[in-house]
Amino acid sequence: MNDEFENQLRRALRPVEAPEGFAERLLQKLPAQPAPQFSPVVVPLPARPQRTQRRYGLPAALAASMVAAVLLGQQFAMHRMERQEAAGRAASQELLQALRVTSQKLDMAYQAVNSPPRSERSETDEENPS
Amino acid sequence: MSLHPAQPLPDSLLTQARAGDAGAFATLVRAHQGSVFSIGLRMLNRRDAAEDLAQDVFLQLYRKLGDIESLEHLGFWLRRVAANLAIDWLRRRPYTTTEPLEEGAHVATQDAPQDPLMDRELTRLLGELSPQARAVMLLRYQEDHDLSEIGAMLDMPVNTVKSHIKRSLTTLRSRMIGARLVDCEDL
Numbered sequence: 001m002n003d004e005f006e007n008q009l010r011r012a013l014r015p016v017e018a019p020e021g022f023a024e025r026l027l028q029k030l031p032a033q034p035a036p037q038f039s040p041v042v043v044p045l046p047a048r049p050q051r052t053q054r055r056y057g058l059p060a061a062l063a064a065s066m067v068a069a070v071l072l073g074q075q076f077a078m079h080r081m082e083r084q085e086a087a088g089r090a091a092s093q094e095l096l097q098a099l100r101v102t103s104q105k106l107d108m109a110y111q112a113v114n115s116p117p118r119s120e121r122s123e124t125d126e127e128n129p130s
Numbered sequence: 131m132s133l134h135p136a137q138p139l140p141d142s143l144l145t146q147a148r149a150g151d152a153g154a155f156a157t158l159v160r161a162h163q164g165s166v167f168s169i170g171l172r173m174l175n176r177r178d179a180a181e182d183l184a185q186d187v188f189l190q191l192y193r194k195l196g197d198i199e200s201l202e203h204l205g206f207w208l209r210r211v212a213a214n215l216a217i218d219w220l221r222r223r224p225y226t227t228t229e230p231l232e233e234g235a236h237v238a239t240q241d242a243p244q245d246p247l248m249d250r251e252l253t254r255l256l257g258e259l260s261p262q263a264r265a266v267m268l269l270r271y272q273e274d275h276d277l278s279e280i281g282a283m284l285d286m287p288v289n290t291v292k293s294h295i296k297r298s299l300t301t302l303r304s305r306m307i308g309a310r311l312v313d314c315e316d317l
Contacts, residue, residue, distance in 0.1 A: 005302075009302070010274075012252035013168075013256070015164045015168040015273075018167040022159075022181065023156050023160050023163060026159060030152070030155075031192075
């Protein structure tokens with residue numbers, strides 16, 4: 001019974017004729033140039049890297065990156081050492097200055113301790129009037 | 131204007147059409163125009179829109195002739211493009227005006243007993259299905275393609291094709307019974 005209904009459907013849906021002159025009207029609308037040929041069209045592609053370049057491209061880029069990283073690291077280390085040396089020199093200068101000041105103070109203290117008091121000095125001057 | 135040429139077309143016809151032979155291309159068009167026009171007519175329900183669609187399909191074919199591998203591929207390609215283009219047109223602008231089949235279209239073969247009333251009603255009811263279901267039913271019952279071919283043409287899994295057919299048959303049958311065009315005991 002299902003098959004019978006499907007057969008009815010097939011009969012109802014038989015293809016119909018296209019309108020008269022369909023093909024002729026279509027041909028008038030075709031573009032002037034001939035139909036595309038079957039031969040494959042060679043489309044110029046953008047220049048691609050050579051096979052060897054493609055094969056070694058990534059390792060080369062990695063190596064270049066590593067070299068650049070090492071050079072940058074060295075530069076950074078040298079710069080840091082220079083800064084440390086400058087800081088050391090400044091500290092040394094400050095220490096020498098401090099030692100000089102201390103030495104002067106000690107000299108002054110020594111002289112103050114070892115020189116006689118003013119009264120003793122005047123008595124001595126009286127005993128030796130020359 | 132034969133729909134199914136008695137003599138199979140020679141493969142050289144495709145080569146000649148590719149080389150720009152307008153006569154060869156016209157022969158290919160005449161061999162398939164009925165099928166493509168029928169898909170358009172039953173999908174869009176309007177003769178003028180069906181002719182526009184058929185012309186669009188064949189103009190696309192003219193531009194893509196280089197991609198067609200064989201005459202078999204040509205038939206498959208034309209039906210696929212016609213069905214999908216019709217679904218696309220229906221999405222953009224639904225065609226609701228239905229013209230009765232006998233007013234302008236002539237059924238190609240007269241070799242089976244006909245019931246014009248039932249045929250007309252079936253065609254009308256088919257137009258009420260969703261565009262996808264309509265395309266599946268046309269490719270199955272008008273073009274006689276198998277389920278896997280229909281799936282390939284409409285980019286649809288075979289199980290979806292099956293369920294479209296099952297649901298559409300049930301819908302059409304119940305509406306035919308409702309219209310008293312089919313006896314319940316006959317189905």
